Amino acid sequence: MxxxxxxxxxxxxxxxxxxxxxxxxxxxAGHKVVGLERGQARFTVPEFxxxxxxxxxxxxxxxxxxxxxxxxxxxxxxxxxxxxxPIRRWESFLPGTGLGGSMVHWNGQTYRFQANDxxxxxxxxxxxxxxxxxxxxxIQDWGVTYHExxxxxxxxxxxxxTSGKAGNIKGKIQPGGDPHESxxxxxxxxxxxxxxxxxxxxxxxxxxxxxxxxxxxxxNMSQPYTNPEGVKLNTCVFCGFCERYACExxxxxxxxxxxxxxxxxxxxxxxxxxxxxxxxxxxxxxxRATGVTYIDAAGREFEQPASLVITSSFALNxxxxxxxxxxxxxxxxxxxxxxxxxxxxxxxxxxxxxxFDADVIVNPFMASGASGTLINDFAGDNFDHSGLGFVGGAxxxxxxxxxxxxxxxxxPPGTPSWGKxxxxxxxxxxxxxxxxxxxxxxxxxxxxxLDLDPTYRDAWGQPLLRMTFxxxxxxxxxxxxxxxxxxxxxxAMGAKQVAGSPRKGPYTTQQYQTxxxxxxxxxxxxxxxSVVNRYLQSWDVPxxxxxxxxxxxxxxxxxxxGTLGALTYWAIDALKNKYLKNPGPLVST
Amino acid sequence: xxxxSTRRTVRTSGLLAxxxxxAFAAPPSTGVGTRxxxxxxxxxxxxxxxxxxxxxxxxxxxxxxxxxxxxxxxxRDYENGSRENPxxxxxxxxxxxxxxxxxxxxxxxxxxxxxxxxxxxxxxxVDPQQLVRGRQxxxxxxxxxxxxxxxxxHGPEGSGLPHSAPYLAGQSVEYLxxxxxxxxxxxxxxxxGKQMVSVAEQLNSxxxxxxxxYFASLDAGQGKELAxxxx
Numbered sequence: 001m002x003x004x005x006x007x008x009x010x011x012x013x014x015x016x017x018x019x020x021x022x023x024x025x026x027x028x029a030g031h032k033v034v035g036l037e038r039g040q041a042r043f044t045v046p047e048f049x050x051x052x053x054x055x056x057x058x059x060x061x062x063x064x065x066x067x068x069x070x071x072x073x074x075x076x077x078x079x080x081x082x083x084x085x086p087i088r089r090w091e092s093f094l095p096g097t098g099l100g101g102s103m104v105h106w107n108g109q110t111y112r113f114q115a116n117d118x119x120x121x122x123x124x125x126x127x128x129x130x131x132x133x134x135x136x137x138x139i140q141d142w143g144v145t146y147h148e149x150x151x152x153x154x155x156x157x158x159x160x161x162t163s164g165k166a167g168n169i170k171g172k173i174q175p176g177g178d179p180h181e182s183x184x185x186x187x188x189x190x191x192x193x194x195x196x197x198x199x200x201x202x203x204x205x206x207x208x209x210x211x212x213x214x215x216x217x218x219x220n221m222s223q224p225y226t227n228p229e230g231v232k233l234n235t236c237v238f239c240g241f242c243e244r245y246a247c248e249x250x251x252x253x254x255x256x257x258x259x260x261x262x263x264x265x266x267x268x269x270x271x272x273x274x275x276x277x278x279x280x281x282x283x284x285x286x287x288r289a290t291g292v293t294y295i296d297a298a299g300r301e302f303e304q305p306a307s308l309v310i311t312s313s314f315a316l317n318x319x320x321x322x323x324x325x326x327x328x329x330x331x332x333x334x335x336x337x338x339x340x341x342x343x344x345x346x347x348x349x350x351x352x353x354x355x356f357d358a359d360v361i362v363n364p365f366m367a368s369g370a371s372g373t374l375i376n377d378f379a380g381d382n383f384d385h386s387g388l389g390f391v392g393g394a395x396x397x398x399x400x401x402x403x404x405x406x407x408x409x410x411x412p413p414g415t416p417s418w419g420k421x422x423x424x425x426x427x428x429x430x431x432x433x434x435x436x437x438x439x440x441x442x443x444x445x446x447x448x449x450l451d452l453d454p455t456y457r458d459a460w461g462q463p464l465l466r467m468t469f470x471x472x473x474x475x476x477x478x479x480x481x482x483x484x485x486x487x488x489x490x491x492a493m494g495a496k497q498v499a500g501s502p503r504k505g506p507y508t509t510q511q512y513q514t515x516x517x518x519x520x521x522x523x524x525x526x527x528x529x530s531v532v533n534r535y536l537q538s539w540d541v542p543x544x545x546x547x548x549x550x551x552x553x554x555x556x557x558x559x560x561x562g563t564l565g566a567l568t569y570w571a572i573d574a575l576k577n578k579y580l581k582n583p584g585p586l587v588s589t
Numbered sequence: 590x591x592x593x594s595t596r597r598t599v600r601t602s603g604l605l606a607x608x609x610x611x612a613f614a615a616p617p618s619t620g621v622g623t624r625x626x627x628x629x630x631x632x633x634x635x636x637x638x639x640x641x642x643x644x645x646x647x648x649x650x651x652x653x654x655x656x657x658x659x660x661x662x663x664x665r666d667y668e669n670g671s672r673e674n675p676x677x678x679x680x681x682x683x684x685x686x687x688x689x690x691x692x693x694x695x696x697x698x699x700x701x702x703x704x705x706x707x708x709x710x711x712x713x714x715v716d717p718q719q720l721v722r723g724r725q726x727x728x729x730x731x732x733x734x735x736x737x738x739x740x741x742x743h744g745p746e747g748s749g750l751p752h753s754a755p756y757l758a759g760q761s762v763e764y765l766x767x768x769x770x771x772x773x774x775x776x777x778x779x780x781x782g783k784q785m786v787s788v789a790e791q792l793n794s795x796x797x798x799x800x801x802x803y804f805a806s807l808d809a810g811q812g813k814e815l816a817x818x819x820x
Contacts, residue, residue: 045730050741224787232735235782237742248730248741249784261735 002293002301008032008270011292011306013277013321014313016101017561018547018568020255020263021159022310024229025572027268031580034304036275036294038313039098043256048246056406060244065105067095071459074316078470078506080333080447086456086464092509093346093517094244095314099273100255102314102515103561107243107369107401108219108252110162111558112153112566115146115182116381120554123381124391133391134474138343138444139554143525143534146182149566152573154185156565160253161225161233163370164188164217178214180376193222193236198362198434199373202398205492211375216399217562218370219253229262240402242369252369272296276460280309280325280544289327289544295460307583308543308575315550319344319450319520320465328521328531328540331449333468339531340521341451343444344467345555347516348394348475350503352436352486353410354495360432364403372399372437378482379557380441390477393557394440396486403430410435413499434493436486440479440503442518442555445472450520471505479503516560521550523567525587533587535574536567542585547571625691632680633692642701645761651809657690657697658752662779664689671779673771701809719795723803726796734791739800742784747804753781759809765801773797 009031012019019035027033042048058064067090075084096102116123121140124132133139166187167177192215195203203213220236227233236251250257263269274297281290281303291305311318322328322340331342356362374397376382385391402408410433411425453466483502490498524530527539536551538544547568549560556563578586624630633652637643641653652660666672667681684692725731727747730738739747742754749756757765771777772789780786792800 043732044735045732045737049730049738051745224783232787234737234787235784237782237784248737250735250737250787 002303004303004305007291007305007307008034009306010034010308010310011036011304012310012312013280013292014038014101014311014317015099015255015271016096016312016314017103017255018312018564019101019310020259021565021568022312022547022572022575023269024259024263024266025576026580027263027266029576029580031268033269034306035269035271036277036292036304037099037271037273038276039273041099041271041273042104042246043099043260044246044248044250048256049248053245053248054239054241056404059105060404060407063090063094063244065096065098065244065246066090067097073456073458073464075453075456075464075466076509077466077468080468083455084453084466084468087509089510091511092507092513093515094512095316095515095517099271100260103254104246104256105242105244106252106254106561107559109370109399109559110157110160110164110217110219110562110565112181112184113146113556113558113563114180114380114382117556118142118144118146118149120391127381128385128391132385134445134472136446137391137472137474138446138529139391140343140444140522140524140529142553143523143530144567144570149563149570150183150185152569153562153566155569156562158189159227159229159258159565160219161189161221161227161258162217162219162253162562163190163193163222165192165215167214176214178376179212180379180382188217189227190222190225193218193220193368193371194238195373196238196363196367196371196398196400198364198398198400199371201360201362201434201493202436202489203373205489205494206373206375206396209489209492211377211489213373213375216370216372216374216397218368220247220368220370221251221253227258229259231258231261233257236368236371238366238368238371240365240367240404243401275302277313277321278324278460278462280311280321280327280541282326282541286326287541289541308545308580310545310547312547315517315520315548315552316450316465316467318546318548318550320452322521322531322538322546323450323452323465324462327538327544330451333446333449336446339527339529341449342529342531343519343522343553344448344450344469344517345442345444345519345552346469346507347514347555348392348440348442348471348479348503349513350394350438350440350479350483350486350501352438352483352490352498352500353412354434354436354490354493355410355412355429355497355499356432356434356495358428358432360494362431362434364400364408364431364433367400367402369401370399372397372401374399374437376557378485388477388481390474390481392441392443392475392478394438394478394482395557396436396438396482396489398434399437399439400435412497434490434495436490438479438483438486439514439557439559440475440482441557442516443472443474444519444522444554445474448472470507471503476503476505514559516549516555518549518552518555518560521546521548522553523551524553527589533585535578535586536571537574537579537586539585539589543583545571545575625688625695628684628688628691628695630692630695633696636676637696638701640701641696641699643761643764645763648761648763648767650760650764651701652696653699653701654809655697655755656749656751656753657693659755660693660696661689662753664693666779671777673776719799720803720806722796723799723801726792726800727803734796736788736791739788739804746807756809757804758807760804762798762801762805765804766797769797769801 077084643651747757
């Protein structure tokens with residue numbers, strides 16, 4: 001029997017980036033907020049300090065910062081006709097756990113999506129005609145525009161101190177930035193990172209080919225920065241241990257370095273760690289949440305009543321929480337009815353390994369999670385798709401993040417995969433190879449979705465999330481097209497051998513690609529095709545807000561975190577200025 | 590609680606330290622460096638000692654075994670003023686590139702045994718609690734001050750991480766304190782990313798002394814092995 005606790009104003013499920021920002025804003029506005037975090041509390045000192053934090057075996061291979069999949073895995077299958085099995089070892093994507101969430105182990109790559117992305121369905125039809133899209137694709141508009149989100153992108157970037165060079169300020173193209181970007185209201189808060197040698201080689205070749213290279217926006221700092229919350233970040237030292245690791249230098253923008261000190265100092269906020277939320281509780285009408293039920297680290301069950309529930313526990317877990325709580329109608333791919341779990345999408349990544357002679361020394365270990373150089377000439381709708389048979393695109397860049405000894409050893413095709421030949425090839429190529437990344441969009445389509453697994457349960461007895469996903473043909477065509485462009489750049493850089501590997505199906509969870517899982521609780525203006533309205537408020541239970549990349553109707557060409565930060569501040573604005581003044585649906589159905 | 594001198598709190602006892610200091614009062618026989626053929630090290634030796642062992646009372650650092658790249662950069666920075674020191678500026682600005690490189694590699698190749706300084710009893714008073722605090726700052730950092738561990742960059746026990754991060758183990762309290770204050774006051778601003786400025790401005794004067802005393806208490810010999818420049 002759950003012990004019933006005294007009621008609070010707001011309960012936040014998951015104290016990562018989104019949860020920290022929402023809790024900080026609502027606590028500062030005078031509301032009593034409880035943050036429930038399933039993982040441990042952790043801070044830059046002592047948890048993130050070296051030499052322990054540079055343990056490649058522990059963090060890279062054994063994924064110490066990730067969701068515990070001995071207790072709570074995700075099951076996976078490519079197609080609805082298959083039986084899904086639990087992912088017992090994270091490889092393809094790496095959902096984090098613990099205070100600060102997945103952002104603790106991010107690379108700091110902080111992009112904005114383009115205006116076109118938020119109205120993708122409408123603009124694609126306008127530009128290429130009604131019949132351009134494969135009827136199985138379920139891409140749709142977001143219900144919010146870039147123009148509406150711009151001030152919130154700005155606020156998020158200034159919270160993080162993002163380093164970069166603007167390409168378009170209020171419609172005026174800026175030299176050195178990305179000319180394709182949608183207008184921003186002002187320059188980045190800090191100047192671009194130092195360019196690594198691979199980035200410089202890429203920039204030269206891309207410029208010669210007529211493209212528009214620009215520095216990768218980075219939330220690892222190029223200089224000391226104090227954000228509007230009064231929290232100070234230090235300069236990055238380019239150690240090359242960002243993704244999969246935490247930063248020991250206070251140099252990577254994560255909740256611990258940008259907002260938690262302010263949140264934790266507010267007496268209106270209470271953090272509870274080791275708390276596994278089982279479900280959001282609903283009243284008898286199923287139209288109103290009464291709070292949540294959780295189990296603490298000692299196995300005790302509690303009911304935490306609250307007037308407002310925020311789910312902010314990563315895209316996949318947000319969707320699972322709705323399904324476990326009976327909020328909304330689960331999506332059924334055979335009838336195409338229901339919305340929860342619909343439009344799961346990912347990221348279509350590929351790579352081009354460019355092998356140079358021994359006189360080209362790249363020092364790959366001198367890198368940050370975001371210090372490369374890239375082009376957006378083949379991203380989004382920045383090029384004409386007529387006759388190509390796909391929508392979307394990819395950025396191409398020398399965006400190497402590390403040269404870590406266990407994880408980084410590029411070898412040319414045909415190299416033995418083990419033994420003396422492999423070792424010799426690793427030694428030969430380690431310091432003379434440029435990996436060009438191709439980071440592509442992912443469309444939603446009818447057959448890809450999330451639901452509850454009928455067989456497998458977590459350590460608390462709850463059904464696991466089941467992922468059904470394979471790459472849409474649209475995205476494989478996109479990858480082939482854009483990867484070929486990246487190969488041309490590799491050749492123009494003067495590489496002796498260029499090995500391009502466009503993404504091929506089927507999707508596998510056994511190869512690292514990216515943790516950009518999106519969709520499943522998408523936003524929109526039509527309740528029959530979206531789970532939350534344009535303010536990320538549940539259509540079905542208006543005192544539940546679902547904030548995460550789960551809201552993306554499909555994924556764009558860039559890393560999703562910048563857009564998630566913008567959506568977070570956009571939702572907070574609606575919460576503070578609309579919802580909390582007059583609780584109820586913010587959009588009528 | 591009585592305050593004790595640093596000498597009695599280091600791992601070697603005060604008596605041994607005193608013995609060691611006496612034993613090596615004469616120029617050490619363990620120096621292995623080859624004097625630079627063209628650059629003249631004699632002006633350096635006048636202050637930094639014949640084997641680069643430094644002169645603690647005057648806050649003059651050890652150079653022996655220090656990273657050559659680091660030393661070479663310091664000579665450039667004395668000249669360009671990003672590290673302010675009138676004496677060193679005079680010496681540094683007459684040097685040619687080749688002389689800087691030779692002096693730097695010469696001192697990197699030297700070794701001087703660690704000799705905790707013999708100083709008047711009224712100097713260098715350090716509370717053992719301060720050493721505990723210093724060790725915490727050096728190896729763990731402090732979340733409340735938002736200072737990361739020194740060892741992140743300066744290596745395990747301050748043994749240095751060539752090329753750019755110097756060893757701190759075995760440097761004197763006087764020297765280390767003077768440098769942390771220089772970072773605070775802006776008379777030293779020659780770090781690439783203002784990392785040292787960011788760290789130093791978070792430290793109060795008690796922490797400056799504590800962390801300096803901790804590194805001064807470490808055996809520089811430990812730094813020797815780990816700080817050997819990468820070929």
